[in-house]
Amino acid sequence: MDLRCCRFCRKPFQASRFHPEQAACxxxxxxxxxxxxxxxxxxxxxxxxxxxCRDSARKWRANHRGYWKQYxxxxxxxxxxxxxxxxxxxxxxxxxxxxxxxxxVNLKSSVAAVWWLGTAAGERxxxxxxxxxxxxxxxxxxxxxxxxxxxxLANNIPLA
Numbered sequence: 693m694d695l696r697c698c699r700f701c702r703k704p705f706q707a708s709r710f711h712p713e714q715a716a717c718x719x720x721x722x723x724x725x726x727x728x729x730x731x732x733x734x735x736x737x738x739x740x741x742x743x744x745c746r747d748s749a750r751k752w753r754a755n756h757r758g759y760w761k762q763y764x765x766x767x768x769x770x771x772x773x774x775x776x777x778x779x780x781x782x783x784x785x786x787x788x789x790x791x792x793x794x795x796x797v798n799l800k801s802s803v804a805a806v807w808w809l810g811t812a813a814g815e816r817x818x819x820x821x822x823x824x825x826x827x828x829x830x831x832x833x834x835x836x837x838x839x840x841x842x843x844x845l846a847n848n849i850p851l852a
Contacts, residue, residue, distance in 0.1 A: 700725045 698717040705717035716726040764771040
């Protein structure tokens with residue numbers, strides 16, 4: 693049999709004679725990645741599989757009604773992290789909705805200026821499609837501490 697290179701860990705492995713198309717080694721982490729990748733691909737392509745997975749999750753939630761309340765009560769740090777991440781996801785979605793806002797017909801004579809402030813503005817790369825008005829965009833990013841290279845540059849100290 694021929695030696696192949698695993699597509700996940702890049703290590704050589706002996707392919708199974710029963711599965712000549714095998715592309716991942718038998719290591720548990722590689723198999724987990726393979727299954728996860730196949731699951732995502734099948735969810736994207738197969739509507740019936742997607743519906744079956746959705747129904748399975750609904751049944752589990754129906755049979756375990758108080759699970760998430762107990763989980764959040766037992767792990768408050770996880771609940772807080774989720775709250776923060778959800779607010780970031782909500783903000784990202786609001787910015788995405790704004791990005792394609794083209795409700796104005798003709799504002800070429802308008803002297804409009806728009807300022808985006810905060811860290812979320814720096815994350816958005818798709819704001820270029822917003823043709824609501826001519827705008828100046830200022831992106832200010834808040835950082836808790838500057839990396840050493842940035843501090844050196846700010847103080848006019850050469851890097852090398």
